[in-house]
Amino acid sequence: MTIQKATNITWHEGNITREDRERLLQQKGAVLWFTGLSGSGKSTLALAVEERLFERGHLCFVLDGDNIRHGLNKNLGFSPEDREENIRRIGEVGKLFSDAGVIAMTAFISPYRQDRDKARSLLAEGSFVEIYVQVPLEVAEQRDPKGLYKKARAGEIKEFTGISAPYEEPRSPEIVVNTGELDLEQSVDKVIRYLEDRDIVRKA
Numbered sequence: 479m480t481i482q483k484a485t486n487i488t489w490h491e492g493n494i495t496r497e498d499r500e501r502l503l504q505q506k507g508a509v510l511w512f513t514g515l516s517g518s519g520k521s522t523l524a525l526a527v528e529e530r531l532f533e534r535g536h537l538c539f540v541l542d543g544d545n546i547r548h549g550l551n552k553n554l555g556f557s558p559e560d561r562e563e564n565i566r567r568i569g570e571v572g573k574l575f576s577d578a579g580v581i582a583m584t585a586f587i588s589p590y591r592q593d594r595d596k597a598r599s600l601l602a603e604g605s606f607v608e609i610y611v612q613v614p615l616e617v618a619e620q621r622d623p624k625g626l627y628k629k630a631r632a633g634e635i636k637e638f639t640g641i642s643a644p645y646e647e648p649r650s651p652e653i654v655v656n657t658g659e660l661d662l663e664q665s666v667d668k669v670i671r672y673l674e675d676r677d678i679v680r681k682a
């Protein structure tokens with residue numbers, strides 16, 4: 479649990495609201511939370527969704543696991559506690575982006591259900607879209623785009639999700655994308671259709 483350390487702090491409200499920013503951008507701020515095994519396709523899919531939406535005049539921003547670990551979260555490792563803090567910070571950053579009216583996409587394994595649910599709890603109903611990027615472990619391991627499974631099998635990486643650390647599947651994600659069955663185009667279509675149906679973006 480994260481405790482509130484500072485006292486004597488007061489929230490300062492501005493005149494420009496989230497709704498004002500959303501009107502300016504003509505979209506709804508949201509957090510699209512991609513979760514799934516390493517190699518399931520989170521980064522590839524999030525970036526492809528961003529590209530498609532950008533072409534349609536929408537502002538997105540992808541927060542990607544490895545990139546964030548280079549900066550904001552460089553002091554965190556892969557122990558359960560550090561993973562929890564990693565996800566807590568991403569949830570808060572996602573919330574800031576969505577308050578800015580941006581469609582934030584987070585591409586983190588985020589293996590623990592409880593941590594994802596905590597991120598969800600930061601956002602208003604409908605603003606948090608959990609996207610389970612589902613693929614059998616064998617398929618992810620065969621893709622092994624970063625050679626990490628090979629290292630994990632050789633014992634060179636400890637606490638590797640799916641091999642030596644757990645992955646807790648989402649129980650009721652808003653979207654499930656099976657990247658073993660759908661190609662990238664179809665996967666992007668599925669996400670964008672959901673966003674259109676919920677009026678997060680306008681229909682093309």
Ligand SMILES: Nc1ncnc2c1ncn2[C@@H]1O[C@H](COP(=O)(O)OP(=O)(O)O)[C@@H](O)[C@H]1O
Nearest residue numbers: 516517518519520521522623657660661662665
């Ligand atoms: N439908 C799909 N969506 C996303 N990636 C896919 C899909 N089908 C195959 N792939 C491939 O799977 C790999 C996923 O890698 P990556 O996006 O880095 O995964 P992650 O970010 O989840 O670790 C890439 O090589 C990508 O080309």
Ligand SMILES: [Mg+2]
Nearest residue numbers: 520521543585
């Ligand atoms: Mg990735």
